[in-house]
Amino acid sequence: MSVFSDDPATPGRPFGTDYAARQGADEVDSRVRLHVRRQVDELVQGRLDPSVRRQMSGTIRGHWSTRRGVELEVLETSNGQETLVVGGELLVTARSWADPAIQGYLTRRRLERVEVGCPELEDRLVRLLTTGTVRPGYLEDTVDELRRRGAAASLTHITPLAGVLKPHSASVPTIGTFEDYGTHPTGDGSGANVAVIDTGIDGTLRSDGWLTGIERRSDVPATHADEANVDPLDNDPDDGFLDFSAGHGTFVSGVVAQVAPTADIEVYRALSTAGAGSEIEVACALIRAVRDGADVVNLSLGAQTQYDQPSLALAAALDVVREIEIERAREVLVVAAAGNFGDTTPVWPAAFRRVVSVASLTADLRPSAFSSRGSWVDCAAIGEGILSPFVTGEQSPDFTPDPESFPENAFARWSGTSFAAPQVAGAVARLMHERGLGAREAYVQLLATGTPLPDFGRTFSILPGV
Structure with missing residues (x-):
């Protein structure tokens, strides 16, 4: 060469x-x-055709639920597309969690801290799970409120293949x-x-x-x-x-x-x-x-x-x-x-x-x-x-x-x-x-x-x- x-x-x-x-x-x-x-045509259709998007997200959601026993939820993004998030789970930065008011709010919302999954993120990121059955949109509302309070918070997103x-x-x-x-x-x-x-x-x-x-x-x-x-x-x-x-x-x-x-x-x-x-x-x-x-x-x-x-x-x-x-x-x-x-x-x-x-x-x-x-x-x-x-x-x-x-x-x-x-x-x-x-x-x-x-x-x- x-x-x-x-x-x-x-x-x-x-x-x-x-x-x-x-x-x-x-x-x-x-x-x-x-x-x-x-x-190429199918990749283009993935954006333009809602039925194609539903099929794709449905495939991921079904396999995720079967293998992990956790449901994925579909949210709409700012451009009208969908994104997948882990049901019953959200993330906040460790800095936001250190605020007693934020921590108290999340506790009242029936969220419990669990391990992130790798040691080097444990002191940077806080992963929280719901402790009971919640209504649809409950965690979305929680993230909205956290953002209004100046906290860095997000639902846990799924990162598919590009x-x-x-x-x-x-x-x-x-x-x-x-x-x-x-x-x-x-x-x-x-x-x-x-x-x-x-x-x-x-x-x-x-x-x-x-x-x-x-x-x-x-x-x-x-x-x-x-x-x-x-x-x-x-x-x-x-x-x-x-x-x-x-x-x-x-x-x-x-x-x-x-x-x-x-x-x-x-x-x-x-x-x-x-x-x-x-x-x-x-x-x-x-x-x-x-x-x-x-x-x-x-x-x-x-x-x-x-x-x-x-x-x-x-x-x-x-x-x-x-x-x-x-x-x-x-x-x-x-x-x-x-x-x-x-x-x-x-x-x-x-x-x-x-x-x-x-x-x-x-x-x-x-x-x-x-x-x-x-x-x-x-x-x-x-x-x-x-x-x-x-x-x-x-x-x-x-x-x-x-x-x-x-x-x-x-x-x-x-x-x-x-x-x-x-x-x-x-x-x-x-x-x-x-x-x-x-x-x-x-x-x-x-x-x-x-x-x-x-x-x-x-x-x-x-x-x-x-």
Whole structure:
């Protein structure tokens, strides 16, 4: 592969045609192209068609209730969309909780403090559960009152896979073994550590070498269940078909591996195969990943929130990340998908200033109709018909009228901002290796090669799409 190019004569193409040449981008057959167009159309419908949104949220709510015994509730956001929150639960910052008046009010509202779930958030965030049956809207009214009193409070949001689930992925021919794919030229730095926080990694090792270097953790003690990282694939429900978002973490990891073959990839499971986890679970995984030494963290997930306010759990986690950076004198770059909502409403965690938010482009570098956008978006990469390793199994006919069957060593094409973000994460990791740079310095150099596009930040052509 050629080295990084910041030639002004080729703006927006930091690695030239490295990846297009290896993927046979001009040889995609009509069946796959049609399938990708269907993916894109369904992502757009997710915003415009209430019935599609109800189906998606219903899938998540049903699986959450079955597996956890807790109901999720649907709230309307400022833009008329829906967001999911954990029923009977709210969050306040530790600073707000320290106010005796706030604490007394919450006690009178029959809310009881419980553990947050990870030690480093216990002194920053307070998680409260209702102690009895309450009327609909009770906690919403409680949060409204807390906000009027100047407290930082929120319901506990669910952070799905970048806003809208992707129900289709298209089976495609392999691009060969990982060994044949090739590595980058010897650089000045070692391989960067990239953490992928997602649905986990496929537990079955492939015979073509792709993703075989990623550690699988399944046999962990019950007291450390959050450390398991294997994607169960068929779990919600166990019906012989791949679950709604099965293989998402594997696919995202494959995107990183294609862009940065020398990267050391670590996968953390914070989302179920139904495609969702709570903001607390994602926040705890983020802290674990950085504590474990991640240079770059990829989050192909996100949510719009009530009042459009930042996630309290993720804000607290980012504060911890900053303290770890200072402690170790080493910066960490957090990259997140901008979301598939098709509007300018902020999506969290992407909209945090300390997070690199990545939107989606078409294969010819135009804005994807489904992609979230706005002044809070930093950059964009192609997110339609991205090619990557997938998992073995069959799609459920409940999710698509034309289910695909994926063989061993499968590759697939998938669409969404979920697959634009890991290209940027991988590009940063590649530059760290080639130029011996820190994560943020590498990102700054990458950003300088991008082409500006209103509401999409700097745009890049890295992996080809369809």
